[in-house]
Amino acid sequence: MALLQISEPGQSTAPHQHRLAAGIDLGTTHSLIATVRDGIAQTLPDSHSQHLLPSIVHYSSNHPPQIGQTAKDLACTDPLNTIASVKRLMGRGLNDVKTTGTRLPYHFIENAGQGMPKIRTNAGDKSPVEISAEILRVLKKRAEDYLDGELIGVVITVPAYFDDAQRQATKDAATLSGLNVLRLLNEPTAAAIAYGLDQKATGIYAIYDLGGGTFDFSILRLQRGVFEVMATAGDSALGGDDLDRILAQWIMQSAKIPEDAPPAEIRHLLEIARQIKETLTTKDSVLIQLPPALNNNWQTEITRDQFNELATPLIEKTIGPCRRALRDAHLTVEDITEIIMVGGATRMPIVRECVAQFFGKPLHLDIDPDKVVAIGAAIQADSLVGNKKGEEMLLLDVIPLSLGIETMGGLVEKIIPRNTTIPVAKAQEFTTFKDGQTAIAIHVVQGERELVTDCRSLARFELRGIPPMVAGAARVRVTFQVDADGLLSVFAREEISGIHSEIVVKPTYGLTEQEIEVMLTDSLTHAEEDVATRTLREQQVEADRVINALRAALQIDGHHLLKKEEFLAISAALDELLKVKAGQDAKAIKQGIDRLNQVTQSFAARRMDHAIRKAMKGHHIEEFTPGNS
Amino acid sequence: MSDNPNHFQLFNLTVTFDIDSLTLAQHYRELQRMIHPDNYINAGSGERLLALQKTAQINDAYHTLKDPIQRGRYLLNLQGYSPSTEFHKDPVFLMEQIELREELMQIQQLTALNEFLTRLEQRMRQLIQQLSHQLAAQQFPTADITLQQLQFFKRLQEEALTLEETLT
Structure with a gap:
């Protein structure tokens, strides 16, 4: 059949080739990368057989940045240039940083209270996004060396309770590191995949995920490959790190070390505290001996009970979100089939006791709590790139915090309530207050409280280009759309004139496209490739993707959904793209892609409707029991 | 289709x-x-x-x-019935709401709150049953009133849930 012969000779679409994809757990204290090989998901080690990469970056004026264990070794001697726990700063403002993390020992740059703060280092001022990108680059290289090929795409996990700004910052970091993000996946959902697919589980699962810096609690219904998140709750600034800090403070008080001790000492104390915390998971007591540099002759013993007493208030803070998620899902603890524990902090006996007591049932700890999230992400990545044929998996996740807009008097009007399944789109109509008004400002916030000041500001949108009319006559329909990554975008259209309003977005904590561009240029100055090469490469990859997808679509649906003229028009655009793709002009390739997308638009829409009809085929209205009508 | x-x-x-x-x-x-x-x-x-x-x-x-409330509204809409913009002032219903609100304000314990929430759910189930009969009989104006009343209960339920977070 003619339609099947459109691939070029010698350029097979190779549908059964294994495509390289990976899952990344970008954690507060450490990060991992995992991939599926021969049907088994596994985390990848570095050349020293270490799977966990400490999420620490050290900057210096005369070397490229050092990442991981080598950076960690420098944390105590050069604390101001050694950035740890950067995840806590993603998508956050300086005020959040000051209130959430107790005195992070960095030199923050005041940016007039606007946006994410940068950190002053010997290698210049660094944004949290750039610092995270360094960590991602190391993981990317690790996977590509191991797999001996370029990654098509990755799934990066984020705490379920991350807001839009924190998610966007994570995605920006990936873009900066040259990774193609297939999906941002919520960490507890990733853990459920790792467990669920392993055991062909069915039932209602609660995921308790206490990591280094974040806490998530999600309730999922698992049913034959469908992972449906029923509710999620958490605290994006609560984790094992906080316990280190509490213990370090206790030591400082006991040993009479002044609160304004130099950063190097504080860093050192935090490290000592972390070691004590870890030792106390297996031992009943530890002797704390401070090195001479900190306090010469002080030493004391701490028992697990003493430590538990310090830790309890913090751990009890995690029970509130558990209760709220149960309530949102209309469930009680009795409805939960199993509890899955995720995150290094769940190794602590006090955490396990507390959770087991609340749910009144034993906990699941079969998979290493440090690795389970990366493994789940790898399985999802493998499935998304199409390696898993037949074993379909469907993830239905939710938005963790309500989205709203500011109304008169600083109040919040909720547009999309928390725990709504994503993707979701909600439209709202706005009008003008004054005659001839041509612009409207919209302030989007995220959170559950009634006052704007108690919620997190996400962005200010300005709709411009509204045709001048009398007050109240314009009808601007604004659509708030949250995609499957949990990321918000906003569209506007004036209904009477049909004019699409121009939207100027000012993200409150995020980066503008120009800022990302600048960072990208900076990051590539020392690299082998330059920006132009990278852009060309990206366009070529995108072109390949579009071409392959279209060929597959034509093969399946072309013969019955397209008229001859339509097919010819599509073929012409396809040939045109193939021609420019072989060249070096990134702009021409982009135009070719856009043109192809344009001519295939109605084909795509027809395919979608066809798919819907096919899904519902075989279901007849008669199948309902008579009493129901 | x-x-x-x-x-x-x-x-x-x-x-x-x-x-x-x-x-x-x-x-x-x-x-x-x-x-x-x-x-x-x-x-x-x-x-x-x-x-x-x-x-x-x-x-x-x-x-x-x-969601039964949203489904009910959507059905009314499909039938071409536009809901009343005014609230139907049923004195008995309003009295019940006032009393429930006063009761909620007095609650200081989780067990009392849970008992309160259970009662709200029961009343909402009754109203949903009622709504079902009214819609089946095409009694759209009365169905509209039931939907308004359900909305009241829903708001009360939300407030009770907010209180739950402060009690724990």
Whole structure:
């Protein structure tokens, strides 16, 4: 059949080739990368057989940045240039940083209270996004060396309770590191995949995920490959790190070390505290001996009970979100089939006791709590790139915090309530207050409280280009759309004139496209490739993707959904793209892609409707029991 | 199926208030398996956007039909009945609401709150039953009133849940 012969000779679409994809757990204290090989998901080690990469970056004026264990070794001697726990700063403002993390020992740059703060280092001022990108680059290289090929795409996990700004910052970091993000996946959902697919589980699962810096609690219904998140709750600034800090403070008080001790000492104390915390998971007591540099002759013993007493208030803070998620899902603890524990902090006996007591049932700890999230992400990545044929998996996740807009008097009007399944789109109509008004400002916030000041500001949108009319006559329909990554975008259209309003977005904590561009240029100055090469490469990859997808679509649906003229028009655009793709002009390739997308638009829409009809085929209205009508 | 199916048609259900929630959920999942953006990761940007929009539409339809209050409103709308803009002032109902509100303000303990919430749920179930009969009998104005009353209970329930967070 003619339609099947459109691939070029010698350029097979190779549908059964294994495509390289990976899952990344970008954690507060450490990060991992995992991939599926021969049907088994596994985390990848570095050349020293270490799977966990400490999420620490050290900057210096005369070397490229050092990442991981080598950076960690420098944390105590050069604390101001050694950035740890950067995840806590993603998508956050300086005020959040000051209130959430107790005195992070960095030199923050005041940016007039606007946006994410940068950190002053010997290698210049660094944004949290750039610092995270360094960590991602190391993981990317690790996977590509191991797999001996370029990654098509990755799934990066984020705490379920991350807001839009924190998610966007994570995605920006990936873009900066040259990774193609297939999906941002919520960490507890990733853990459920790792467990669920392993055991062909069915039932209602609660995921308790206490990591280094974040806490998530999600309730999922698992049913034959469908992972449906029923509710999620958490605290994006609560984790094992906080316990280190509490213990370090206790030591400082006991040993009479002044609160304004130099950063190097504080860093050192935090490290000592972390070691004590870890030792106390297996031992009943530890002797704390401070090195001479900190306090010469002080030493004391701490028992697990003493430590538990310090830790309890913090751990009890995690029970509130558990209760709220149960309530949102209309469930009680009795409805939960199993509890899955995720995150290094769940190794602590006090955490396990507390959770087991609340749910009144034993906990699941079969998979290493440090690795389970990366493994789940790898399985999802493998499935998304199409390696898993037949074993379909469907993830239905939710938005963790309500989205709203500011109304008169600083109040919040909720547009999309928390725990709504994503993707979701909600439209709202706005009008003008004054005659001839041509612009409207919209302030989007995220959170559950009634006052704007108690919620997190996400962005200010300005709709411009509204045709001048009398007050109240314009009808601007604004659509708030949250995609499957949990990321918000906003569209506007004036209904009477049909004019699409121009939207100027000012993200409150995020980066503008120009800022990302600048960072990208900076990051590539020392690299082998330059920006132009990278852009060309990206366009070529995108072109390949579009071409392959279209060929597959034509093969399946072309013969019955397209008229001859339509097919010819599509073929012409396809040939045109193939021609420019072989060249070096990134702009021409982009135009070719856009043109192809344009001519295939109605084909795509027809395919979608066809798919819907096919899904519902075989279901007849008669199948309902008579009493129901 | 027409080009612009209503929510019931989208899931291949009869247009009626009493729907089988298991069938709805099953048909919803089958649609999602085909249309969810995860299936279009490797497609062109146009197709990806389309999948996103369609999935959002399916989610919206599902959540409208799943919730009895929203389903009731949607059905009234489909029947061409525009809901009254004024609140129906039934003195007995208003008295009950005032008393329940006063009771809620006095609650200081979780057990008392849970008992209160259970009672609210019972009353809401009664009203939903009533709504079902009214819609089946095509008594749209009275169905509209029941929906208004359900809305009152829902708001009360939300306030009670907010209180729960402060009590724990």
